[in-house]
Amino acid sequence: xxxxxxxxxxxxxxxxxxxxxxxxxxxxxxxxxxxxxxxxxxxxxxxxxxxxxxxxxxxxxxxxxxxxxxxxxxxxxxxxxxxxxxxxxxxxxxxxxxxxxxxxxxxxxxxxxxxxxxxxxxxxxxxxxxxxxxxxxxxxxxxxxxxxxxxxxxxxxxxxxxxxxxxxxxxxxxxxxxxxxxxxxxxxxxxxxxxxxxxxxxxxxxxxxxxxxxxxxxxxxxxxxxxxxxxxxxxxxxxxxxxxxxxxxxxxxxxxxxxxxxxxxxxxxxxxxxxxxxxxxxxxxxxxxxxxxxxxxxxxxxxxxxxxxxxxxxxxxxxxxxxxxxxx
Amino acid sequence: xxxxxxxxxxxxxxxxxxxxxxxxxxxxxxxxxxxxxxxxxxxxxxxxxxxxxxxxxxxxxxxxxxxxxxxxxxxxxxxxxxxxxxxxxxxxxxxxxxxxxxxxxxxxxxxxxxxxxxxxxxxxxxxxxxxxxxxxxxxxxxxxxxxxxxxxxxxxxxxxxxxxxxxxxxxxxxxxxxxxxxxxxxxxxxxxxxxxxxxxxxxxxxxxxxxxxxxxxxxxxxxxxxxxxxxxxxxxxxxxxxxxxxxxxxxxxxxxxxxxxxxxxxxxxxxxxxxxxxxxxxxxxxxxxxxxxxxxxxxxxxxxxxxxxxxxxxxxxxxxxxxxxxxx
Numbered sequence: 001x002x003x004x005x006x007x008x009x010x011x012x013x014x015x016x017x018x019x020x021x022x023x024x025x026x027x028x029x030x031x032x033x034x035x036x037x038x039x040x041x042x043x044x045x046x047x048x049x050x051x052x053x054x055x056x057x058x059x060x061x062x063x064x065x066x067x068x069x070x071x072x073x074x075x076x077x078x079x080x081x082x083x084x085x086x087x088x089x090x091x092x093x094x095x096x097x098x099x100x101x102x103x104x105x106x107x108x109x110x111x112x113x114x115x116x117x118x119x120x121x122x123x124x125x126x127x128x129x130x131x132x133x134x135x136x137x138x139x140x141x142x143x144x145x146x147x148x149x150x151x152x153x154x155x156x157x158x159x160x161x162x163x164x165x166x167x168x169x170x171x172x173x174x175x176x177x178x179x180x181x182x183x184x185x186x187x188x189x190x191x192x193x194x195x196x197x198x199x200x201x202x203x204x205x206x207x208x209x210x211x212x213x214x215x216x217x218x219x220x221x222x223x224x225x226x227x228x229x230x231x232x233x234x235x236x237x238x239x240x241x242x243x244x245x246x247x248x249x250x251x252x253x254x255x256x257x258x259x260x261x262x263x264x265x266x267x268x269x270x271x272x273x274x275x276x277x278x279x280x281x282x283x284x285x286x287x288x289x290x291x292x293x294x295x296x297x298x299x300x301x302x303x304x305x306x307x308x309x310x311x312x313x314x315x316x317x318x319x320x321x322x323x324x325x326x327x328x
Numbered sequence: 329x330x331x332x333x334x335x336x337x338x339x340x341x342x343x344x345x346x347x348x349x350x351x352x353x354x355x356x357x358x359x360x361x362x363x364x365x366x367x368x369x370x371x372x373x374x375x376x377x378x379x380x381x382x383x384x385x386x387x388x389x390x391x392x393x394x395x396x397x398x399x400x401x402x403x404x405x406x407x408x409x410x411x412x413x414x415x416x417x418x419x420x421x422x423x424x425x426x427x428x429x430x431x432x433x434x435x436x437x438x439x440x441x442x443x444x445x446x447x448x449x450x451x452x453x454x455x456x457x458x459x460x461x462x463x464x465x466x467x468x469x470x471x472x473x474x475x476x477x478x479x480x481x482x483x484x485x486x487x488x489x490x491x492x493x494x495x496x497x498x499x500x501x502x503x504x505x506x507x508x509x510x511x512x513x514x515x516x517x518x519x520x521x522x523x524x525x526x527x528x529x530x531x532x533x534x535x536x537x538x539x540x541x542x543x544x545x546x547x548x549x550x551x552x553x554x555x556x557x558x559x560x561x562x563x564x565x566x567x568x569x570x571x572x573x574x575x576x577x578x579x580x581x582x583x584x585x586x587x588x589x590x591x592x593x594x595x596x597x598x599x600x601x602x603x604x605x606x607x608x609x610x611x612x613x614x615x616x617x618x619x620x621x622x623x624x625x626x627x628x629x630x631x632x633x634x635x636x637x638x639x640x641x642x643x644x645x646x647x648x649x650x651x652x653x654x655x656x
Binding site for chain 1: 369370373374375376377378379380381382383384385386387388389390391392393394396397398420421423424426430432433434435436465466467468469470471472473474476478480481482483485490492493494553554555570
C-alpha cells in the first residue's frame with residue numbers, strides 16, 4: 001500500500017537487513033512462534049497489547065540503552081545485549097516488590113542492521129523475560145542512525161504494598177540480595193582488551209538480578225528497596241535522600257569474591273571499589289526493620305542524621321585511602 | 329558518588345545542556361512541579377511507577393520517534409514534537425477502546441542538547457497526556473548521538489472488551505472519526521519549503537486524534553478498530569487481513585476539506601490521495617454491525633472475500649487514474 005511519506009527503510013541494501021524486509025517483515029520475524037506469557041491477554045500485532053493487572057495496579061519502568069554508550073556490539077553478542085536490556089528493567093520492577101509480567105520493546109535500528117542481529121537481540125529479550133515468567137507483549141521497530149533499545153517492563157504487585165526508596169527508618173538493617181562488583185570488574189577487563197576470565201566478563205555482559213528477592217523482601221516487610229544499577233553507594237544515596245536517613249555500609253559484611261580478588265590483583269584495582277561503586281549487576285538493596293530474610297545478607301545499618309551514605313562510618317573517598325581486601 | 333564506568337554525560341560543554349546538568353539534574357527539571365494524573369499511584373522518582381488498572385487489565389503500546397526520520401527540529405518546535413510523540417501512542421490506546429492513563433518516556437539525547445529543548449519536548453508530552461487526563465508516570469534519560477524519543481502509553485479499558493483489528497465482519501459498516509489527509513498535506517507543504525497555510529502545517533506538527541471516540545466506539549459495539557497512523561488504506565489493510573474480510577472505501581463519503589483542495593491545487597496533487605494514503609493524523613477507523621455512533625462518519629462497507637481494501641470497488645492505483653475532487 002502506498003504511504004504519502006517516503007519510508008525511511010525503503011532502500012534495500014542487502015536481503016537480510018531491516019531495509020530489505022521492512023518494519024512489518026521484521027516484526028513478523030521477531031514475534032512469530034513466541035509463546036505468550038500467562039498475563040498476556042493480547043500480545044503483539046494490534047494497536048496495543050492488553051496485560052493482566054490482577055490487583056488493579058500495574059508497575060511500570062522504562063530504560064533506554066544506546067549502542068556505544070550502554071553496550072558495545074564488539075563486547076557482547078546481540079543476545080546478551082537483549083538479555084541485559086530486559087534485565088535492567090525487570091530488576092526495576094522487582095525492586096518495587098512486584099513480579100514482572102510483560103515487556104514492551106522499542107528498537108531504533110540502522111537500516112543496514114542484519115535481521116540476524118535484531119533477531120538475536122529479540123531472542124535475548126524474550127529469554128530474560130521468560131526466565132521470570134513474563135513475555136514481550138508489544139513494541140515498535142523504526143529506522144535510526146544509531147541503534148537504541150528502549151524497554152518498558154510491567155509488573156504486578158499481587159496485592160503487596162509497593163516498596164519505595166522513601167521508607168527506610170533509623171534502626172533498620174540494610175541488606176543485599178544478588179551480586180555486586182562483578183559487572184564493573186568485567187567492564188574493567190573488557191576495557192583493557194581482555195576477554196577473560198569468562199565468569200567476570202559474562203557478568204558485565206548479562207547480569208543475574210535476584211528477581212524473586214524483590215517480592216520476597218516486600219513480603220518480609222522491607223521498608224525501602226532499590227535496584228543497584230548505578231553502584232551500591234550511589235543507589236543507597238537515593239534511598240538515604242528519599243528516606244531522610246543516614247546509611248552506613250559495613251565492608252566487613254561484604255565478601256569479596258575470590259575471582260574479583262584475582263582480577264583486582266591483576267589490574268591493580270582494589271576489588272572492594274567495584275563492590276561499592278560498580279553498577280549494572282542489578283542486585284537489590286533493601287532495609288528491614290526486623291530480621292533479614294533468607295537469601296539476603298545484612299551489610300549495614302540505617303541511622304538518623306543528614307541523608308548520606310557512609311562506609312564503615314566514614315565518607316567513602318573513592319578507594320584512595322586503600323581498603324586492604326586483597327589479603328582476605 | 330563515584331561510579332566505576334565513566335559517565336557519558338560527564339563532559340560539560342555549556343551550562344544549559346544535558347552534559348552540564350546530568351541525567352539526574354535533567355530528570356528533576358523535567359518532573360518538578362508536574363501534577364500527577366488521577367490514576368498515578370506512584371509517579372517518577374523511584375525504580376518504577378505504579379499506576380491504577382481498575383478493571384484488572386492494562387492496555388500498553390510503545391512508539392519510537394527518531395530525529396531526522398520521524399520529526400525534524402527545523403520543522404516543528406520541541407513542544408510540538410513532544411505532543412506528537414504522545415499523541416501517536418495515546419491514539420493507539422484509544423484505538424483499543426481504552427482511556428489513556430499514563431505515559432512512560434525514554435529520551436535518548438545528544439549530550440549537547442539544550443535543557444530548554446528537552447524541557448519543551450517534555451512540556452509537549454505532558455500537555456498532550458493531560459489533555460486526556462493522563463500524566464507522565466516515569467521514564468529514562470540517557471546520552472545518545474541521535475535524539476530518540478520512545479513513548480509507552482498505558483490505558484484502562486474500564487471493563488470494556490478490547491476492540492482489536494480482527495473482529496470486522498461482512499455486513500459491517502466502516503466508519504471514521506477524526507481527520508485524515510491533513511498531516512500528509514502539511515508534510516507536502518513543509519517538504520517544498522513552505523510554512524503555510526498554518527492550519528495545514530500545524531496538522532503535520534501536532535495531530536488531533538479523536539481520543540474519546542475510541543471508548544465510545546467500543547461502547548457502541550465496534551467489531552474492529554484501528555488508529556490510522558500509516559494511512560487509511562494501509563491501516564485498513566491490517567484490519568482486512570486480521571479479520572479476513574474485504575473492505576471497500578467509498579470516496580463519495582470522504583469530504584475533502586476546502587483547505588486541502590486549495591493546497592492540492594497549488595501543489596498539483598489530488599488531495600483525495602492524501603486522505604486515502606496519508607498517515608500521522610491518528611484518526612480512528614472502526615467497523616460497526618449496526619448504526620454508526622454520533623461523531624463517526626460511515627465511509628465504506630465490509631464484505632466477504634479475499635482480504636483486501638478497495639476504493640469505490642477498485643484496487644487503488646495510487647491516484648494515477650485521477651479522482652476529480654478539486655471541483656467539489
